[in-house]
Amino acid sequence: MTELESAIEVVSNFLTFSMVPDPEKAATFMSEDVKITFTGRREMANTQAITSFNKDRYLWVKKSIKQYDAVQKDDHCVVYSIGFLYGQWPNGQEFHGNRYTDRFEVRNGKITKMDVLNDSAEWILAPQINRVSEY
Secondary structure, three states: OOHHHHHHHHHHHHHHHHOOOOHHHHHOOEEEEEEEEEHHHEEEOOHHHHHHHHHHHOOEEEEEEEEEEEEEOOOOEEEEEEEEEEEEOOOOOEEEEEEEEEEEEEEOOEEEEEEEEEOHHHHHHOOOOOOOOOO
16 A cells, blocks of 8 residues: 555545544544644644534534545645535534535644635525535
8 A cells, every 4th residue: 555545544534433423533543743723723622622513513414525635745645535514504404515625634644734624604604595515
């Protein structure tokens, strides 16, 4: 397995356990000094903080992962997970087709940086807009 393939596997395993959610198991794929930044520049200390944040924003949320893109940098790999979120808002309304891109830096088999970007804030601000579910 190449270093890029290994980095993608680390990210894939992390996302699998994040969606259960099993923050303890997900944390095993992150370095102790991981830097996590969510939309709105919200910094998260750990996977438990991610789970807590998502509990406030969604009744539940999952990812429909469409692809991984990866590139080798000098001392690490950068992995992008791209796809769509689906789930339920706190009011019980279901949603799907909410675009997301997660960017990860993987060093020595551990995620050292995670940046989360998605359309949730826009969807919350303007729920009346009819959106195309996926493209």
